[in-house]
Amino acid sequence: MPNMKKKYFVSIKVKMSIGVAVICLFIGVLAVLLMNQIAEDIVANEYTSKAEQISKAVVNTLDPVRVKVLTDDVMDIYKNVDVVVPSTQWGSDAWNEYMSNYSGIEELPVFEQLRNHLRLYQDIFDVSCIYMMAFNAADHHAVYIVDAAYVDECPPGVVDSFDDGFWPDESGYIPTTITNEEVYGGLVSAGYPVIIDGDIISYLCVDISMNEIRQKENEYVFVTAAIMILVTTFVLAIALIHVNNYIITPILTLSDTAKNYCSTDSGAVHHAFERITYDNNDEMAQLINSLKQMEFGMNENIAALMDTRGALKITEEKANTMEELAIKDSLTGVWNRLAYEAEVSKLNEEILDGFTEFGISMIDLNELKTINDTYGHENGNTYIIRLSNLICDVFKRSKVFRIGGDEFAVISKNKDFRNIDKLIEDFYDRLRLMQEDSSLKPWEKASAALGFARFDESADKSVDDVFKKADRAMYDKKASMKAGNKTD
8 A cells, every 4th residue: 555645734624614604504494494393383273273263163153953953864864874885985876875865964954054054154264164073983984964165065974984083082072183185285173062961962173274374384484595595605605615625525435435335346356445546634534544444454355255145145045945834834825733833832922911812713624535535635635725715815814824634723813803703704605605606616615614712811821722612613513514504
């Protein structure tokens, strides 16, 4: 490595002094952003307070008896329809058929009176929309009772489904929310209950658009930022010349060299840092010299490191492949008994930690020996695969294991656990349809018995206790099916 000619040391701190202008610009921009954030918070609080005050004020002008009459009329229809179609299917044939149930509501005098009343206050307060809704907590539905909008209003009976956001809390009141939707832009929504004798009849809701004030905020930020940029342009121009010569260019050179270090030939020795020239004697020169020394040392080890990495990658890929093959059933692709035992071990630990919401379904394939003896083992395998595919399709969110030749176990948690009765019914319905399909061959018509058991913390100590209950239930079902009662 060539010797560097000793030069007068000039600290990089001196060269960085001109960078104060950049710091001033940063502080100025930060101040603008903070001011904008403060303004947004003030506006949000003002609009939230306004929406809450309007909703409460309008409720106080309503005749609660009329509100109850109209709400009861709408909700009676809602409760008695066979299928509720949410607004996400607006305009579809199913939605139009559902909405036809409410065709007479808008003709009622009480509906016209309430809508005109709400439109009066909607015009007075100059808000985006005032409307009334009733909430069905069981199905998480919000049902429109009357909408005072002049354009794109929601007819009575329209149903919105809510997972989060605009929904009554435990106290019965709706927390005011601020949203930024693609269609309506910034919107603050507030709701206040209509109450008779302590009972909540429905909610009067108010939407206020924040688009105009948001636009003004953006204009303010733009103008302020432009002024600051113009004021600091001259200072920045001088600062950039110095910073570019003494800091930016050397740093970019180092960055590009490091970035491309192994891009051309990852297994070769490199001299990229050695080729860098820098004429000043400062901290940057010291950094470049250190990197050149580092490169010199790395060149001796880089080839060996690349060989080692390649070997480790191959070993890792083989290990992953072998591990997956060890816990997957080769015929059906579902988890095998080894995987089931590992899952049982994990479940037993969860039981000790207090998790007890799970269940096990034992499923036994009927007539496998008959299929094998009559149509051959290849079709017998098809028979097993058909049942496995059906189980996986029905119990989509559960873990499915093949624990024997004709035995499957399903461990259900969360949504599948909560809907297990519906899933079991669906399982038998699909088996029945398969049996009734004349286009299928005998080995394509899977038949099986299912037994399910839940973990009972008062009686069960381990997963094995649940397994035994599910196994007994499965054999009871199999006995019932053999006796000819296939609908048990």
